[in-house]
Amino acid sequence: xxxxxxxxxxxxxxxxxxxxxxxxxxxxxxxxxxxxxxxxxxxxxxxxxxxxxxxxxxxxxxxxxxxxxxxxxxxxxxxxxxxxxxxxxxxxxxxxxxxxxxxxxxxxxxxxxxxxxxxxxxxxxxxxxxxxxxxxxxxxxxxxxxxxxxxxxxxxxxxxxxxxxxxxxxxxxxxxxxxxxxxxxxxxxxxxxxxxxxxxxxxxxxxxxxxxxxxxxxxxxxxxxxxxxxxxxxxxxxxxxxxxxxxxxxxxxxxxxxxxxxxxxxxxxxxxxxxxxxxxxxxxxxxxxxxxxxxxxxxxxxxxxxxxxxxxxxxxxxxxxxxxxxxxxxxxxxxxxxxxxxxxxxxxxxxxxxxxxxxxxxxxxxxxxxxxxxxxxxxxxxxxxxxxxxxxxxxxxxxxxxxxxxxxxxxxxxxxxxxxxxxxxxxxxxxxxxxxxxxxxxxxxxxxxxxxxxxxxxxxxxxxxxxxxxxxxxxxxxxxxxxxxxxxxxxxxxxxxxxxxxxxxxxxxxxxxxxxxxxxxxxxxxxxxxxxxxxxxxxx
Numbered sequence: 001x002x003x004x005x006x007x008x009x010x011x012x013x014x015x016x017x018x019x020x021x022x023x024x025x026x027x028x029x030x031x032x033x034x035x036x037x038x039x040x041x042x043x044x045x046x047x048x049x050x051x052x053x054x055x056x057x058x059x060x061x062x063x064x065x066x067x068x069x070x071x072x073x074x075x076x077x078x079x080x081x082x083x084x085x086x087x088x089x090x091x092x093x094x095x096x097x098x099x100x101x102x103x104x105x106x107x108x109x110x111x112x113x114x115x116x117x118x119x120x121x122x123x124x125x126x127x128x129x130x131x132x133x134x135x136x137x138x139x140x141x142x143x144x145x146x147x148x149x150x151x152x153x154x155x156x157x158x159x160x161x162x163x164x165x166x167x168x169x170x171x172x173x174x175x176x177x178x179x180x181x182x183x184x185x186x187x188x189x190x191x192x193x194x195x196x197x198x199x200x201x202x203x204x205x206x207x208x209x210x211x212x213x214x215x216x217x218x219x220x221x222x223x224x225x226x227x228x229x230x231x232x233x234x235x236x237x238x239x240x241x242x243x244x245x246x247x248x249x250x251x252x253x254x255x256x257x258x259x260x261x262x263x264x265x266x267x268x269x270x271x272x273x274x275x276x277x278x279x280x281x282x283x284x285x286x287x288x289x290x291x292x293x294x295x296x297x298x299x300x301x302x303x304x305x306x307x308x309x310x311x312x313x314x315x316x317x318x319x320x321x322x323x324x325x326x327x328x329x330x331x332x333x334x335x336x337x338x339x340x341x342x343x344x345x346x347x348x349x350x351x352x353x354x355x356x357x358x359x360x361x362x363x364x365x366x367x368x369x370x371x372x373x374x375x376x377x378x379x380x381x382x383x384x385x386x387x388x389x390x391x392x393x394x395x396x397x398x399x400x401x402x403x404x405x406x407x408x409x410x411x412x413x414x415x416x417x418x419x420x421x422x423x424x425x426x427x428x429x430x431x432x433x434x435x436x437x438x439x440x441x442x443x444x445x446x447x448x449x450x451x452x453x454x455x456x457x458x459x460x461x462x463x464x465x466x467x468x469x470x471x472x473x474x475x476x477x478x479x480x481x482x483x484x485x486x487x488x489x490x491x492x493x494x495x496x497x498x499x500x501x502x503x504x505x506x507x508x509x510x511x512x513x514x515x516x517x518x519x520x521x522x523x524x525x526x527x528x529x530x531x532x533x534x535x536x537x538x539x540x
Contacts, residue, residue, distance in 0.1 A: 011037035011317035018043040019050040021069040032123045047072025054086040071302040078111045080306035089144040091131040106268040119529040139169045185529025202236045216524030223247045272301045292319045310336045310345040326360040354395045370399040381411045397433040413446040415482040427469035469493040487514040
């Protein structure tokens with residue numbers, strides 16, 4: 001094959017990073033790149049060094065081995081680089097590795113590198129494959145710039161421009177466009193694009209994307225049908241398995257959900273999130289052996305991962321307690337205190353330790369821990385995840401402090417007044433504390449209080465008393481920072497206020513923060529997209 005000056009210049013204009021633990025391989029790849037025309041080439045010998053270099057500067061192309069010796073492997077480097085936005089859409093990431101087993105290749109493919117080249121390599125292969133990667137990435141350069149400015153509208157428009165011009169990278173652009181539409185809350189428009197694609201060709205990512213929208217809309221039967229078709233026709237398409245398992249879990253079919261996740265984990269066993277999900281479903285089903293194995297695998301995989309969280313330790317401790325292995329449960333919880341410098345993790349570990357001690361009959365220690373937990377959550381309960389506050393209340397209720405437990409349960413209700421399952425879980429804690437009637441009364445009064453506050457805020461906005469509406473809802477948000485409806489109503493009141501009085505950067509930022517929080521709490525909330533579009537209109 002003949003290579004032109006244009007291809008030589010393509011290498012000369014870009015910055016490269018080589019990541020490999022063998023000096024000989026780094027030197028060989030460097031020489032190959034130089035022969036291709038590259039001038040700006042850096043190299044890293046391990047995962048941590050690679051991350052440090054990515055933190056300091058922007059690279060156009062990264063060539064990374066899978067196996068990097070002690071510490072992070074290549075997949076974990078790619079995970080962290082994407083999670084921390086150290087690389088953008090226009091950065092090409094090429095795995096160059098001797099690893100070619102199915103679980104390694106599928107595991108790497110989950111984080112969508114731009115190519116996977118199996119060692120040994122030669123100059124012609126490297127040149128040809130990198131030219132293709134660089135050409136494809138160049139098409140995303142302007143889109144990346146728009147995203148850095150959080151200008152989703154502009155990014156979507158740029159996708160459309162290239163699609164109209166019949167870009168050779170149509171598939172990449174359609175995937176990007178649908179992803180942007182969903183991130184900006186325009187699920188109906190994304191759904192239409194997916195349906196247009198599928199009318200022409202049965203493509204797994206498009207069908208899975210359509211199923212995800214149905215899942216967010218709670219159209220579980222449709223989502224299940226679509227995802228079953230995806231995994232039946234594409235036996236190694238991991239996203240399809242994961243979404244199908246989530247759909248099955250939503251409808252309470254935990255046996256089948258565990259079976260689907262187990263199949264997915266068998267295909268790609270080195271995904272932390274998948275192993276943790278498998279552990280959590282197995283634990284719900286009472287399959288303690290699978291749960292323990294999955295949580296231990298998750299902990300092992302997480303040693304060098306940016307996705308390392310205390311959730312697997314917490315899950316494993318609960319399993320050990322259920323198996324009456326109190327000493328191991330306490331040891332695992334001790335690791336949370338050692339490994340995670342996070343007040344929320346410390347609190348959760350202490351809550352579970354109290355529950356473990358109570359279950360094993362160590363009531364004096366359980367009461368001591370419950371007292372410490374009560375002091376820790378006194379001023380922070382409203383900002384905690386609901387399940388942690390609920391577990392804390394359960395511990396405190398069980399050790400006799402019913403007033404403190406009731407206050408926590410009231411906070412859970414107020415922050416989640418539309419979540420019927422959580423409300424039922426709150427009532428169960430009251431029943432366990434022999435407070436069924438008092439609990440029902442507290443739940444009912446708390447629900448009424450939230451509804452009245454929301455109704456008052458909406459009424460003020462309709463009357464044009466926008467400053468009063470914003471003040472009321474801000475105060476409500478301070479008390480109920482995780483209440484989706486409060487957040488939506490505050491954002492809406494601020495949008496109306498800016499429409500009337502003009503843009504206010506601080507208020508606009510606050511409204512965006514409210515909407516971002518809503519999307520995290522409920523990715524399927526339809527008003528998110530509507531209100532975000534209204535904000536975008538204000539900004540233009």
